[in-house]
Amino acid sequence: MVEIAEIAVSAAELKLGTEPVQGDGVRLSHADPKARYSLRARDAKVLAAVIGRALPGKIGDTDGGIACLGPDEWYALLPAGTDLPRVEGLPASVVDVSSRALGLVLEGPGALAVLSSGCPLDLAKMGVGRATRTVFETVEIVVWREAEDRWHVEVWRSFATWLWNAFLAVMPHAK
Numbered sequence: 699m700v701e702i703a704e705i706a707v708s709a710a711e712l713k714l715g716t717e718p719v720q721g722d723g724v725r726l727s728h729a730d731p732k733a734r735y736s737l738r739a740r741d742a743k744v745l746a747a748v749i750g751r752a753l754p755g756k757i758g759d760t761d762g763g764i765a766c767l768g769p770d771e772w773y774a775l776l777p778a779g780t781d782l783p784r785v786e787g788l789p790a791s792v793v794d795v796s797s798r799a800l801g802l803v804l805e806g807p808g809a810l811a812v813l814s815s816g817c818p819l820d821l822a823k824m825g826v827g828r829a830t831r832t833v834f835e836t837v838e839i840v841v842w843r844e845a846e847d848r849w850h851v852e853v854w855r856s857f858a859t860w861l862w863n864a865f866l867a868v869m870p871h872a873k
Contacts, residue, residue, distance in 0.1 A: 719869070721808065721869035721870060721872065722808065722869070723806050723872060724805070724809050724811075724869055725803075725804070725805050725806050725809075726802065726804055726865050726866065726869065727802070728801065728803070729800070729803050729850055730801075731778040732775050732777065732778055732801060733774070733775075733776045733777065733779065733780040733796050734775055734795045734796045734852070735773070735776070735792055735794055736773060736793045736795050737749070737764070737774055737790075737791065737793075738770055738772075738790065738791040739770060739789060739790035739791065741790075744790050745785075750783070753766065753772055754766040757769065758828045759828070759829075760827055760829050760842065765829035765840070765842065767829070767830070767840070773840055773852070775842070782794075797855075798854055798855065799855060800853065800858050802851045802858070802861065802865070803848065804849045804851065805848040806847055808869070808872035808873060809848065809849050809872075810822060810847070811872035812865055812872045813849055816834040817833065817839075818833065819832050821843070821849075825843065826843050826845055826846060828843050834851075835864065837853065837857045838853075838857075839851050
């Protein structure tokens with residue numbers, strides 16, 4: 699892992715980049731705006747019927763912008779403006795978390811090295827089209843492998859500036 703302690707400063711001192719940054723073999727940018735939903739239900743069939751969409755059945759699988767993160771938990775990353783129905787009177791939950799998180803994109807041959815520098819999982823073994831919840835250093839993230847060399851990283855807004863700068867700190871060492 700690359701030591702990123704030098705960016706352990708107050709949030710007021712960090713700036714979240716707005717323009718893509720190109721490094722040696724890796725590009726960091728913001729993801730396009732998305733609608734984000736936290737979905738929970740013990741019975742996936744009930745939830746699928748409520749939202750009118752199929753749900754992936756296995757942890758790590760994705761289907762139509764929805765990732766299965768746990769036995770009763772899904773995360774939906776849908777086109778901006780998508781509105782899912784609310785649940786009333788059923789044992790399920792649909793919560794719009796669009797304001798809570800944002801997406802960063804790492805792409806290029808060095809993207810895996812940047813992401814792996816602070817992540818305990820062996821992301822090289824993660825197949826394209828898979829998603830998982832993990833951490834980068836101590837920050838919780840949701841990672842989607844969109845292509846062999848393209849990763850979508852969801853992070854809570856309160857940690858986004860730190861994560862952007864952590865990725866920037868690692869990029870010169872990504873090979």
